[in-house]
Amino acid sequence: MAIIRYPTLADFTNPFxxxxxxxxxxxxxxxxxxxxGPGALGSGVFPALNxxxxxxxxxxxxxxxxxxxxxxxxxVERETLSLRGERKAEEMxxxxxxxxxxxxxxxxxxxxxxxxxxxxxxxxxxxxxxxKLTLPKxxxxxxxxxxxxxx
Amino acid sequence: MSEKDLQVQAKQELQxxxxxxxxxxxxxxxxxxxxxxxxxxxxxxxxxxxxENVDIDLDNDQLTIKGTAAAVQEEGTILLREYSVGDYxxxxxxxxxxxxxxxxxxxxxxxxKVVLPKxEAAKPRKIxxxxx
Numbered sequence: 001m002a003i004i005r006y007p008t009l010a011d012f013t014n015p016f017x018x019x020x021x022x023x024x025x026x027x028x029x030x031x032x033x034x035x036x037g038p039g040a041l042g043s044g045v046f047p048a049l050n051x052x053x054x055x056x057x058x059x060x061x062x063x064x065x066x067x068x069x070x071x072x073x074x075x076v077e078r079e080t081l082s083l084r085g086e087r088k089a090e091e092m093x094x095x096x097x098x099x100x101x102x103x104x105x106x107x108x109x110x111x112x113x114x115x116x117x118x119x120x121x122x123x124x125x126x127x128x129x130x131x132k133l134t135l136p137k138x139x140x141x142x143x144x145x146x147x148x149x150x151x
Numbered sequence: 152m153s154e155k156d157l158q159v160q161a162k163q164e165l166q167x168x169x170x171x172x173x174x175x176x177x178x179x180x181x182x183x184x185x186x187x188x189x190x191x192x193x194x195x196x197x198x199x200x201x202x203e204n205v206d207i208d209l210d211n212d213q214l215t216i217k218g219t220a221a222a223v224q225e226e227g228t229i230l231l232r233e234y235s236v237g238d239y240x241x242x243x244x245x246x247x248x249x250x251x252x253x254x255x256x257x258x259x260x261x262x263x264k265v266v267l268p269k270x271e272a273a274k275p276r277k278i279x280x281x282x283x
Contacts, residue, residue: 043233044159045159046157046158046159047157047159048159048233048234049231049233049234050232050233050234051231051232052226053230054227054228055227058230059227063198063199063234065260065261065262066194066260066262067260068260087157092185094187095185095187095192096185096186097183097184097185097186098184098185098186099182099183101181101183102181102182102183102194102196104155104157105155105156105157106155106156107156107157114230128201128221128258128260129197129260130198130199130261
């Protein structure tokens with residue numbers, strides 16, 4: 001818990017400095033909530049995704065332990081990515097359960113990406129229970145470089 | 152939404168007083184533990200942990216499982232961050248007597264499986280009631 005100093009009259013002589021402090025404070029609170037805190041669930045739809053952009057490619061990662069590659073269905077249409085899958089329960093016979101925390105069932109999640117995707121260039125890798133999708137930007141969505149002609 | 156739909160569960164961070172030297176979060180993996188007549192089987196969800204980074208230790212009746220996440224280089228611009236990557240740690244106290252020579256561990260699709268065979272002495276023995 002940060003101690004927030006109550007502004008004295010002297011601080012108000014420069015209102016911009018006070019606004020700057022407030023902005024920094026808000027950024028910090030926001031980072032706490034979005035970071036590792038218990039509220040960091042994002043959309044709240046399974047699976048949790050990490051998405052980042054590296055030079056005209058979008059990389060989507062999801063933790064899907066115990067899923068089989070063939071049980072995950074990935075489809076891309078224009079700028080929408082859809083994921084579906086199922087983790088089946090392994091029924092064990094003649095055993096008594098001490099703990100059963102691993103969830104089984106189906107999921108479905110769609111994500112709108114910031115631009116259209118070159119569907120033919122999509123790559124999917126599944127390793128150690130982590131799904132990694134690489135989605136390249138569609139050619140027509142890339143910015144065009146305009147060169148200036150010398151007169 | 153049917154009962155069979157998977158729900159997002161926030162990864163549970165380990166609550167401990169001692170700090171790890173690596174600055175990564177440590178999570179408590181979700182586990183299934185079941186017992187059959189001959190063995191105790193443990194399944195733990197540890198996505199992102201390659202088999203060579205798994206450490207299993209049985210000290211007396213304390214079973215410790217540790218998984219170190221493969222190093223991820225974060226690059227580019229983050230657009231969405233719904234989970235964080237870190238290590239896994241969990242400890243159990245076993246009530247059964249385990250034959251430690253025959254413990255087997257395997258890792259598949261991010262799920263660790265540890266088979267702990269019961270020692271001969273701990274296996275249930277059928278006691279026949281003699282009719283006199």
